[in-house]
Amino acid sequence: MHITVKTFAQTRELSGEDNISLDLEPDATIDTVIKHLTARGSHWELALSGSILSARNHQLCDKQTVLNDGDEVAFFPPVTGG
Amino acid sequence: MHITVKTFAQTRELSGEDNISLDLEPDATIDTVIKHLTARGSHWELALSGSILSARNHQLCDKQTVLNDGDEVAFFPPVTGG
Amino acid sequence: MSVNVFALIQNEDFSHAQLHSQLQSYANAYSLGGTGAIVTFTGLVRDFNSQGDIDGIELEHYPGMTDKALMLLVEQAVARFSLTAAGAVHRIGRLYNNEQIVWVGAAAPHRQAAFDAACFLMDMLKQSVPLWKKEFKGERSQWVETKASDDKAALKWMASK
Amino acid sequence: MSVNVFALIQNEDFSHAQLHSQLQSYANAYSLGGTGAIVTFTGLVRDFNSQGDIDGIELEHYPGMTDKALMLLVEQAVARFSLTAAGAVHRIGRLYNNEQIVWVGAAAPHRQAAFDAACFLMDMLKQSVPLWKKEFKGERSQWVETKASDDKAALKWMASK
Numbered sequence: 246m247h248i249t250v251k252t253f254a255q256t257r258e259l260s261g262e263d264n265i266s267l268d269l270e271p272d273a274t275i276d277t278v279i280k281h282l283t284a285r286g287s288h289w290e291l292a293l294s295g296s297i298l299s300a301r302n303h304q305l306c307d308k309q310t311v312l313n314d315g316d317e318v319a320f321f322p323p324v325t326g327g
Numbered sequence: 328m329h330i331t332v333k334t335f336a337q338t339r340e341l342s343g344e345d346n347i348s349l350d351l352e353p354d355a356t357i358d359t360v361i362k363h364l365t366a367r368g369s370h371w372e373l374a375l376s377g378s379i380l381s382a383r384n385h386q387l388c389d390k391q392t393v394l395n396d397g398d399e400v401a402f403f404p405p406v407t408g409g
Numbered sequence: 410m411s412v413n414v415f416a417l418i419q420n421e422d423f424s425h426a427q428l429h430s431q432l433q434s435y436a437n438a439y440s441l442g443g444t445g446a447i448v449t450f451t452g453l454v455r456d457f458n459s460q461g462d463i464d465g466i467e468l469e470h471y472p473g474m475t476d477k478a479l480m481l482l483v484e485q486a487v488a489r490f491s492l493t494a495a496g497a498v499h500r501i502g503r504l505y506n507n508e509q510i511v512w513v514g515a516a517a518p519h520r521q522a523a524f525d526a527a528c529f530l531m532d533m534l535k536q537s538v539p540l541w542k543k544e545f546k547g548e549r550s551q552w553v554e555t556k557a558s559d560d561k562a563a564l565k566w567m568a569s570k
Numbered sequence: 571m572s573v574n575v576f577a578l579i580q581n582e583d584f585s586h587a588q589l590h591s592q593l594q595s596y597a598n599a600y601s602l603g604g605t606g607a608i609v610t611f612t613g614l615v616r617d618f619n620s621q622g623d624i625d626g627i628e629l630e631h632y633p634g635m636t637d638k639a640l641m642l643l644v645e646q647a648v649a650r651f652s653l654t655a656a657g658a659v660h661r662i663g664r665l666y667n668n669e670q671i672v673w674v675g676a677a678a679p680h681r682q683a684a685f686d687a688a689c690f691l692m693d694m695l696k697q698s699v700p701l702w703k704k705e706f707k708g709e710r711s712q713w714v715e716t717k718a719s720d721d722k723a724a725l726k727w728m729a730s731k
Contacts, residue, residue, distance in 0.1 A: 325702050407542040407554070409535040447612040451607070457604075520613070527685070528685050531681055
């Protein structure tokens with residue numbers, strides 16, 4: 246299946262990529278995506294380390310969340326609006 | 328010494344008086360004023376019963392507060408603004 | 410009297426927009442760029458009480474003391490919460506359903522101080538400013554009783570600090 | 571979507587006066603005479619951080635998610651505090667010192683619900699709406715770190731209820 250990955254703020258700056266297409270095995274989770282991305286190099290390991298948040302289709306979700314074909318996944322640091 | 332007494336809200340309605348001049352002995356307190364007023368009749372006893380508040384020269388004060396010549400004393404129920 | 414406070418007792422209606430702007434300009438004059446948070450409270454006449462529908466309220470006050478007590482409260486809020494500005498306006502006389510009764514505003518460097526100060530102003534106003542409310546329906550009217558929850562709210566501020 | 575809520579993400583400045591009036595008209599449409607309290611919060615850019623003076627901030631967000639997350643939060647506030655209306659506006663992009671960043675407003679029958687709801691909206695916004703703040707001075711800029719006090723404030727609401 247096919248998903249899109251977006252990154253924001255420090256996660257975007259550290260990874261150097263903000264819009265990625267990934268082909269994943271069925272039953273892939275957010276964790277699967279993290280494994281795929283960190284395999285790309287240490288800049289991705291750094292970008293996804295610490296208390297990073299994830300969202301699936303614009304909703305915050307945890308690392309065990311199972312993905313579907315066409316999902317938009319996002320990674321970003323804790324928010325600092327307000 | 329000479330003082331003025333004002334009343335407000337239920338205290339005014341129950342006592343039927345809202346602006347009174349009193350001549351008092353030296354060292355009179357708020358309590359002294361209450362005794363003078365309740366001596367005027369049961370309507371004053373009713374007006375000054377319960378959790379009545381007192382003020383001396385526009386500041387909330389307790390019943391032991393000593394008065395001076397020319398003071399303005401006021402009695403009123405707990406406030407309900409806002 | 411501090412330069413960054415205001416307190417008004419008036420018959421006329423007020424403009425919350427103008428009061429908010431006044432608060433902000435007082436805060437800017439006091440410390441330009443030092444304000445991160447402004448909290449305002451506006452109180453309105455509800456069309457009901459615990460017994461049923463009402464037509465409005467009538468507010469009696471103690472002329473001469475009300476202004477002073479309200480200003481004292483605003484100054485206490487500024488000192489206690491390190492505000493950059495604060496203000497309060499309370500109307501008196503006859504007010505009909507849905508009309509504005511009271512406005513308080515607090516400006517501070519951080520949001521919690523602004524929230525706490527606005528809450529303090531309202532809780533303490535209901536304890537220390539000589540205003541009395543009568544609810545009326547047609548020709549009948551009835552004094553409003555103090556609420557135990559209001560006493561409790563004020564006591565919380567008096568006990569802490 | 572409820573009829574008595576609004577949530578906006580925008581570059582442009584906002585008018586607190588217009589937002590306050592909008593909130594009040596939404597509350598009136600929902601329950602005329604049923605609103606006794608309106609609390610608003612306005613956040614402004616301060617000219618300093620813990621390291622010294624700054625020139626302003628730059629707000630990044632997640633287009634597509636930000637609006638939804640803010641609207642969800644406003645609807646949660648309405649349900650949780652039985653509000654008659656609620657709204658929130660957050661700006662994005664580059665904002666200079668003393669500019670307005672964020673506005674939230676809550677209308678309720680009683681004052682404590684309005685205060686709690688406005689506080690809830692601000693505390694939770696800082697936890698769940700995808701916005702990130704960078705502070706800049708001249709050519710240099712630095713991401714703002716989350717504050718432990720903000721996490722604690724949000725946890726308080728998540729633990730209760």
